[in-house]
Amino acid sequence: MAEMKLLVTFSRKTGRKPIIAQAVKDTGVLINVERAIIDSSDGEVLIDVPDEQCQLVRDSMAGLGASVRILESRIRFNESECVDCGGCISICPQEVFSFDPEWKLVIQEDKCILCGKCVPACPHGALSLQL
């Protein structure tokens, strides 16, 4: 089953509505929270939802005052700088990086949650984030 990554941003200034929980309750869709940064004024949450229920979740959250956008981009990889060392492999919490049998670096972009931990771990500056 294909999954879609949604970046949900909301303001907490207008109140502290439980947006994620409300959306789960209203839609009945089981949402996977991959990453959440919430402070006193704003929240930014990266969630995983099944493809076919994506629109349902988007509409529900938008109705609750959040702005939702589909995250198409993943970690940006500059192949000409990569030397296939593998410095990124053990740093990534999602196991996005691995070697093929010829020791070439393989990137499974769909697993990426854009946490950015690999960016400084690459000695060759081959990885970058563009949100």
Add this chain to the structure above:
Amino acid sequence: MEKSIDLINQRIRDGNARVVTAEEMPGIVAELGPEGALREVDVVTTGTFGAMCSSGAFLNFGHAEPPIKMERIWLNDVEAYGGLAAVDTYIGATQQSETRGDQYGGAHVIEDFVAGKSIELRASSRGTDCYPRRSITTEILLEHLNQAVMCNPRNAYQRYNAATNTSDRLINTYMGVLLPGSGNVTYSGAGVLNPIMNDPKFRLIGSGVPTFLCGASGMVIGEGTQHSPAGGFGTLMVTGDMKAMNRDFLRAATMHRYGVTLYVGFGVPLPVLDLDVVRSTAIRDEDIEVDLVDYGVPSRTRPSVRKVSYAELRSGTIELGGEEVRTSSLSSFRKAREVARTLKSWVEKGKMDLALPTRRIDPARQARPMHESLTTPRVLDIMDRNVVSVSEDDDIRTAAQKLLKGETNHLPVLGREGKLVGIVTTYDISKAVINPGKAKVVADIMKRKVVTTVAGEAIDVAARKLEVHNISALPVIDSGQNVIGMLTAIDLGKLFGGRWRK
């Protein structure tokens, strides 16, 4: 049976030498036996591609008109050595840019030269009768240089200890990013393909021996600095013509919060002269062990967590304390293979004659640590032994009085057994006074996670703790968690003028 170097060179020139990589050799020896492998194989090629910080290049610019004796020299704002008279310099790989910090350094200058990019040379001089010019700024290309000779004092480490971090803080090291709580393991080295690992007695690798260096043909100068083969850490000093190098085998890099380094591709073709060579080139990743070292301990003598082989490291995970921990390589095995395969094709095509050392490298040396004529100050030399402490059951007012009377801003908090259980600062007490709530006793407001030091710790290590945790005092504890002193930012002032030595 033995084969002479002349016979092997004759076969190379005739185009019928049998050349294999060091990765293929163990299988051949297993299949044909040592005698059979000796008959079959003439040359074993090795290769490695990884961060080799102790690298750099001698450059000669030719004379300007009017001429200058360059005394301070910058290449793209990276300072190069100015003590080589007139128009020579040495650019070291790890020297950082004065304007771009660790994002650009000597390694990048070398890579940019090799990539054909233009580099700004800036130099100054006091001016002499024979060299009147005081300054120069010019854009130069690699082709404009008379000589560009890479000369790396310490390359091709035989093996390298793997790294982990048992501390509770993420650390950035030359072994890469190390996650807290042994969250990952990093390692470096080509293992089975490593040149010295395939000739650990230095019978074949020595002064004058031809090599692959960053895509060019190079040469071994002799033993590298820090050469310490007695413990399994031999190194080589190597050289090669930068003008013939290729960016595929030479890359500048930045280890996050450590600095700039140069990734170097290096390999040596080894002539298979006798059974000893067959046996040493039959080495496998399984046979090469290193220590897994705890970089969470900031000392030269970091403790080893366990022994680990390159085969285990390369498998992707190793077992550590009952858990599977993922490994990351910092060197590229794919590129190391490319080096060994390129070298193989050079020898097969007769592009490279082999040679035996004109001077042997000592296979039994042991590098010594630095001789330090002045002892490094330790915490016990400057700590305040007059400790004002407070008990966790004391009233907050008592703590406030002690802070005032003791003229200090930090009070270590002792538990019922007199051991350290927390710390309170003037800030914590002021906060409790301004927001009077339920807090009554010290235990209600103290910080329980205390960063501490011990009497024997080097001051530099303790000072770095203050900096990293953004605090201004460290309780000094003994092995029983008793507070025997306090080290504050004020005590660090005692270091000036050598007063700590009295």
